[in-house]
Amino acid sequence: MTSTIAPAPTTREPAGAPRATPGRRGRTASRIxxxxxxxxxxxxxxxxxxxxxxxxxxxxxxxxxxxxxxxxWLHDATLANYGHGWHALSPxxxxxxxxxxxxxxGAIIGNVMSCSLxxxxxxxxxxxxxxxxxxxxxxxxxxxxxxxxxxxYIIFNNLGWVNTFxxxxxxxxxxxxxxxxxxxxxxxxxIPKDLDEAARIDGCGHWGTFSRVILPxxxxxxxxxxxxxxxxxxxxxxxxxxxxTSPEKYTTPIALRQFLDATSGSDWxxxxxxxxxxxxxxxxxxxxxxxxxxxxxxxxxxx
Amino acid sequence: MSAISELTSLRxxxxxxADERRQQRKENSRDxxxxxxFLLPWLIGLVVITIGPMCASLYLSFTDYNLLQPPKWAGLxxxxxxxxxxxxxxxxxxxxxYVFVGVPLQLALALAIAILLDKGMKGLSFYRSxxxxxxxxxxxxxxxxxxxxxxxxxxxxxxxxxLIGIDSHTGWVSDPxxxxxxxxxxxxxxxxxxxxxxxxxxxQIPVMYYEAAAVDGASRWSRFSRITMPLLSPIVxxxxxxxxxxxxxxxxQAFVVSGGSGGPSDSTLFYTLYLYNRGFANLQxxxxxxxxxxxxxxxxxxxxxxxxxxxxxxFYDD
Numbered sequence: 001m002t003s004t005i006a007p008a009p010t011t012r013e014p015a016g017a018p019r020a021t022p023g024r025r026g027r028t029a030s031r032i033x034x035x036x037x038x039x040x041x042x043x044x045x046x047x048x049x050x051x052x053x054x055x056x057x058x059x060x061x062x063x064x065x066x067x068x069x070x071x072x073w074l075h076d077a078t079l080a081n082y083g084h085g086w087h088a089l090s091p092x093x094x095x096x097x098x099x100x101x102x103x104x105x106g107a108i109i110g111n112v113m114s115c116s117l118x119x120x121x122x123x124x125x126x127x128x129x130x131x132x133x134x135x136x137x138x139x140x141x142x143x144x145x146x147x148x149x150x151x152x153y154i155i156f157n158n159l160g161w162v163n164t165f166x167x168x169x170x171x172x173x174x175x176x177x178x179x180x181x182x183x184x185x186x187x188x189x190x191i192p193k194d195l196d197e198a199a200r201i202d203g204c205g206h207w208g209t210f211s212r213v214i215l216p217x218x219x220x221x222x223x224x225x226x227x228x229x230x231x232x233x234x235x236x237x238x239x240x241x242x243x244x245t246s247p248e249k250y251t252t253p254i255a256l257r258q259f260l261d262a263t264s265g266s267d268w269x270x271x272x273x274x275x276x277x278x279x280x281x282x283x284x285x286x287x288x289x290x291x292x293x294x295x296x297x298x299x300x301x302x303x
Numbered sequence: 304m305s306a307i308s309e310l311t312s313l314r315x316x317x318x319x320x321a322d323e324r325r326q327q328r329k330e331n332s333r334d335x336x337x338x339x340x341f342l343l344p345w346l347i348g349l350v351v352i353t354i355g356p357m358c359a360s361l362y363l364s365f366t367d368y369n370l371l372q373p374p375k376w377a378g379l380x381x382x383x384x385x386x387x388x389x390x391x392x393x394x395x396x397x398x399x400x401y402v403f404v405g406v407p408l409q410l411a412l413a414l415a416i417a418i419l420l421d422k423g424m425k426g427l428s429f430y431r432s433x434x435x436x437x438x439x440x441x442x443x444x445x446x447x448x449x450x451x452x453x454x455x456x457x458x459x460x461x462x463x464x465x466l467i468g469i470d471s472h473t474g475w476v477s478d479p480x481x482x483x484x485x486x487x488x489x490x491x492x493x494x495x496x497x498x499x500x501x502x503x504x505x506x507q508i509p510v511m512y513y514e515a516a517a518v519d520g521a522s523r524w525s526r527f528s529r530i531t532m533p534l535l536s537p538i539v540x541x542x543x544x545x546x547x548x549x550x551x552x553x554x555x556q557a558f559v560v561s562g563g564s565g566g567p568s569d570s571t572l573f574y575t576l577y578l579y580n581r582g583f584a585n586l587q588x589x590x591x592x593x594x595x596x597x598x599x600x601x602x603x604x605x606x607x608x609x610x611x612x613x614x615x616x617x618f619y620d621d
Contacts, residue, residue, distance in 0.1 A: 037419060038426070044416070045433040048492065052440070054459060055449050066452075070462035118345035127338025137345070138310050140353055142545070144552050144602055146578055146595045150363060150588050151356035157370065174348025181345065182309075206337040235443040237555040242583060253444040257559060260448055268452055275445035286439050290432060293439075297499050 059276045063269035082277070085270035089259055091248055093274055096255035100234055103168050103251055107233040108226050110172030111180050115225060116218060118175045119184030120210045124196065140178045145238070153242060167243045168236070172229070180225045183296060187221035188214060224296035227289040231282055252278045364593035369586045381593035391594070393569045394577040397483060401573065402550040405490040410542055413494040417501035418531070431499065438495035446489070447559035451476055454485040476560055479570035486556050486571060497542045504538035505531070533618040540617045544609050551602050554579070574598060
């Protein structure tokens with residue numbers, strides 16, 4: 001099991017594709033099999049994606065028709081749900097999107113800086129206790145957040161930071177998302193050491209080697225970090241639920257939940273509209289960053 | 304290489320002679336200062352955000368603490384109370400059902416689809432995107448909201464059932480018999496990320512094994528059971544470990560679908576949901592800490608069992 005950043009071209013070839021016997025019967029059989037497979041896969045894709053499409057279409061329907069229209073056709077499209085949903089809470093929905101944006105931006109900067117620094121140490125520097133720290137780092141990936149959340153809350157509460165964005169952002173500057181440290185370590189290990197040595201001969205210290213050689217080469221790993229951080233922080237519900245208490249500090253997921261409670265599920269049109277608005281950034285990131293996402297999970301084996 | 308195989312290989316390489324160790328120590332001292340400087344943010348985080356709070360939480364689990372008055376030592380009282388706490392037992396039951404039904408089904412589906420896909424086929428990246436998308440969105444509040452509608456009394460599921468002639472008025476999320484099932488379905492729906500890991504693993508299997516098997520006239524099934532499965536088993540293993548750890552911590556879906564209560568009649572009272580209610584709604588921080596440590600012990604226990612059992616079915620090709 002080696003790193004899968006670049007699968008060797010020879011192993012790309014199908015696993016277990018039977019080179020069917022050349023006769024006509026064999027070819028027909030394999031064609032039929034392939035058709036069946038595609039039909040199966042398309043049916044499965046449709047089933048997977050249907051709820052999403054239906055939510056999207058329904059968000060343009062008057063609420064009273066959502067409950068009677070399981071199909072995807074759209075008779076009288078309306079934007080009323082979006083207008084209504086946007087202004088349903090005070091402050092308006094745009095405010096929560098901006099809050100989410102601030103938290104996400106902070107988290108991204110924090111993760112990229114702190115995780116790449118730690119990763120350089122683990123991947124390239126030899127220091128006493130490295131194996132021990134590295135093991136602790138790997139274990140901390142699997143630590144349930146609930147074990148630390150109560151004392152963390154107490155600490156942030158005593159510092160007067162509850163109902164600010166600090167508890168959501170500060171930990172990222174301290175590389176607590178060890179997953180990204182591991183991701184970057186894996187990546188740096190794949191960079192030829194000759195480059196470090198060349199830099200050293202040219203007079204670079206560790207900082208120079210890191211900032212001028214490793215960091216520029218790490219762009220794909222950084223992109224993966226940015227994208228994952230974006231998606232996870234944008235959707236993070238638990239931490240925001242605990243730390244953000246007043247409506248003007250709410251991030252998007254909390255606002256959505258609040259909206260659901262306030263309307264007790266009666267205004268599905270507006271609910272769907274705002275759900276779509278909250279999913280849109282993630283969807284766009286998915287669309288344009290998929291390559292990095294897939295590389296990221298394939299390299300580290302963590303979702 | 305995954306985090307887990309990394310851990311396993313660390314354990315293997317630990318055995319070294321004293322001489323080698325001395326040699327290594329001498330070399331190691333070279334970058335000591337730089338190493339710790341680069342590691343500084345992470346080390347501070349480890350102490351302040353992770354290990355410190357872990358110890359504090361262990362201490363708090365032996366106390367009564369409501370955030371307002373200082374913690375009062377309570378000995379084992381919290382743990383004794385847990386023994387008799389019916390809602391806690393219910394939450395354990397719900398969580399175990401979720402983990403031991405949801406995770407295997409999700410992984411089985413992920414593996415099945417990955418094997419269907421991995422034949423150098425047309426449209427691979429299209430299918431992969433479609434299947435992967437739900438796992439990107441599945442953890443969000445928006446999808447939980449959608450689920451609440453889909454499985455509601457007048458939701459999409461019942462509308463479709465009526466279309467095909469079944470006059471269903473079951474509120475799937477409001478009926479204690481089915482509510483947990485809808486959340487398990489949501490979990491299975493997000494099979495895309497383990498699928499992508501399986502796909503990457505399948506590509507690592509050298510074609511020559513299959514060619515050799517074909518020459519020997521191996522059947523489709525024996526190629527799968529003798530080549531694909533053994534070589535993929537480490538990946539199945541770490542997916543299993545990580546998915547179990549993750550599933551024990553599920554929170555958002557149950558919280559949103561049940562409106563924060565874990566209802567109807569505690570049928571979706573996930574462990575973490577109950578922990579949240581005890582700690583942050585009732586401000587019983589001591590009890591919540593005790594619950595958190597029980598969770599850690601449970602997760603650690605299952606991970607250990609997983610590692611132990613893995614000796615019998617996981618095959619390392621090195």
